[in-house]
Amino acid sequence: MATMKQVAEKAGVSTTTVSHVINNTRVVSEDARERVLSVIQELRYIPSAVARSLKNDRTHTIGMMIPNNSNPYFAELIQGIEDASFELGYNIILCNSYDDPKKQAAYIRVLMEKRIDGLILVSSGSDEDLNMLLANEVIPKVLVDREVTGVAADLIEADHVQGAYEATRYLISLGHKRIACVAGPDTLLPSGGRVAGYQRALKEAGITVCDDFIVHSDFTSEGGFNAFQKLLTLDSKPTAIFASNDLMAIGGICAANQAGVKIPQDLSVIGYDDIALASFSTPPLTTIAQPKYQIGQLTAKTLVERISNPDSQVRRTMLTPELVIRQSTSRPAGIK
Template sequence: MSTIKDVAQHAQVSVATVSHVINDTRFVSEATRVRVQEAIEALRYVPSALARSLKSNRTHTVGMMIPNSSNPYFAEIIRGIEDTFYEAGFNVILCNSDDDPIKQGNYVRLLTEKQVDGLIVMSSGSDVELLDTLRAARMPQVVVDREIDDLAADLVEVNHEAGGFLATQHLLKLGHRRIGCIAGPLGLSSARERVQGYRRALGEGGVTVDDRLIRGADFTSAGGLAAMTSLLDSARRPTAVFASNDLMAIGAICAAAQRGLRIPQDVSVVGFDDIALAAHSNPPLTSVVQPKHQTGQLAAQLLLERIADPSRALQRTILQPSLLVRQSSGPVPEAAR
């Protein structure tokens, strides 16, 4: 493996000159710079990231925590984050917490030891130890999608309450009155707020909220299938269901199909996120659209700004959702009118 001394000898310059070219820390003539770069290429020399970080006090590496790597929603946000950091010359270390706050806390400590320049967090839920760990990390942080109470960090998220309202209002306009809700884990702010939007839409539509039509589940297709099965077994079977994410909505559609029910002729289903898979479900899923790539880009930009200026005021960015109507939602069945 070549060393910086080998590069200096090959280019016939000093080690200090090679260092200045690599780190851009002093003026070097164009001819000398080209000679050094050609030597680096010829010898396939890879500068030490650790050595460079000791000089610049930066590793040009950030950490990112997600709750569930199998959820396509997070993959689409990650793409926006990675694209932005790549253009800025930063590497991203991705950690999957498996919806376990304890595991997430361990990852925070690991990333702190690796001296990352900043951290993007998608919380796995409320946990006192996790909050203490994030506070103790003392590094720039941006929270995405799921707010963490009492943590001084920049935030990027969609208006979850407005999204739940849009989904439920759409079903009300189609004539539905018995509208079920498949909620996510209520320890998460995003899940609570989506249910709040569901409740607000029913209230404004003159429909009494019936808690018997609400089921909790995790944000997975299996969770949606189990919750929908329970709703279909209930005495007041809903004519429509708002699921708090698309994976749960797809699970709900599967549960209806297992009972021989048609979507949307017998029961309508609306999801939340508009993952790429939503357009290809059977039938294509009506869903609340989150600007996922934009969310990732904004989160990365905020972290870059925070790394450059740790003292600037905290920023809270709330993006507005929209509704994309496809074939999984339709008018209330005549028998239920």
């Protein structure tokens, strides 16, 4: 790999001149600039981002931490973040914690060592080490979906309570009264918000909230499969299930099929997120659509603004999810 010294020698200039051309930090004669740029192209010289950051105090790199890259929701979120970041002149370093708060804290330290300009975090849950790290670190940061205790940072999220409320209210409008909720881990704020929205809709409709009808599990297809299996063994089975994400709903539909329960004739199912796979499940999944790409774009733009204005007031932005009706929901059997 070519070095700055080699570029300088071949262009007949000093390494300082090469540095000024690359960083645009001082006026250089047009002749010298053209020679340097020509040699850079010829030798395919790539400037060191770390060296440049020491001079400019910027790497134009953003670190991003997500809980699980196997979840299509995060893939669609990342696309919005990457597109907006690229347009704004920033690169992304992506880390995956696999839902482990301790691994999350370790990766964030690695990102700090890479001299990132800012951090986007979708938290994997609360951890004292993580909370202290983020609370003490002055790097610009934006939280997505999930707050972190004791950390004052910009937050971008969709309204989890309202989304779950709309999902449950739709099931009630179809005539369902025995409605269960397959919730995510009870340590995560989105899980709590979606349970709260589900409970609110039931209470408004005068329907008793049954503890047996709320089952917590992982935000995975396997988690949904196991939760649906549990609900389908109850003596008084639900006629509808609100699943807290689409992967859970799709895994749950698989469990229902294995149990001989027809969707939606015997059991209505509604998911959350509207991942691309939702419209290709069997049957196509009714769900609550989160504006994933919009959240991603807004997240990147908010972080770049925070990098430019680190002392501006912390903002919380909440977007509105929407109900998408497909074929996994219908009126309960016996109701026309």
